[in-house]
Amino acid sequence: MYGVPQPHVGLVEWWIAASKLAENAWFITFITVILVDLATGFTKGFFKSSNTKVNSTIGREGLIKHTVIAGIATIFYPLVDCWGLASLANLFLMFFIGQYGISIVENLGAMGIPLPRWVTDSLEKLRDRGNEN
Template sequence: MKETLITAAIGTNGKEAAVGGVVAVLGSSISAFLGGWDITLQLLIYAMIADYVTGVLGAIKNKNVNSEVMFWGGVRKSVILLVVGLAVMLDQLMGNDSPVFRTLALYFYIGREGISILENFGHLGIAYPAFFKQIMEQLNERGNQSGKL
């Protein structure tokens, strides 16, 4: 019984224990850098995954899969997490008891990921409420107008 508990906790050999320890340290360090594993960060991570997956599916459907675009999409997601980590440090520097800059960064990027997911739904032919379509068209028009400066 005692052996079974130990084996379940650390694995059957030293390699499993070492890998588990490294994963635990990395996960804890990344979570601390990002200000903790709260629901807002979870939403951002899940939205980033959904955006990436729906983007890849849209590219497959439209037969324009490009590994360089996929690579830079992944880099963009990593930079977003870096910005969140820097916002956490800025909160600490400012002595904020509540994570003001982190929260702003998270909400901003959650919104951007949401817009991107809706765009990907359009590429996939997935229907969504008409008011979302109107908002997307307005954003597209504003983006085109600002590009003409």
């Protein structure tokens, strides 16, 4: 009140920032990686080499989790952008892109798709699976 002015974000400012999400490469990559992770997670249940089989409960939990994360990013990214902290919001997206990327690689490994040794040694789920075989 007396020092630094507080950011004021109205619905119009938020809406303008939200409309720019479709042009944001980090956000598009984030949504794409979520969709690929969902697809590979679902598909791995059909492979004999996978430890998990198709299960509606697990699938529903994963779908809810991914939807919540995507929803949070969709709602809060424009808000943070209005505050002038778009680089911080991009950092948030980069973190989740990396996490989903690891999940995709784990799903591919669970399907039995050959991966480089250094990848399987680095990922705990795949390393444990390699020790079982």
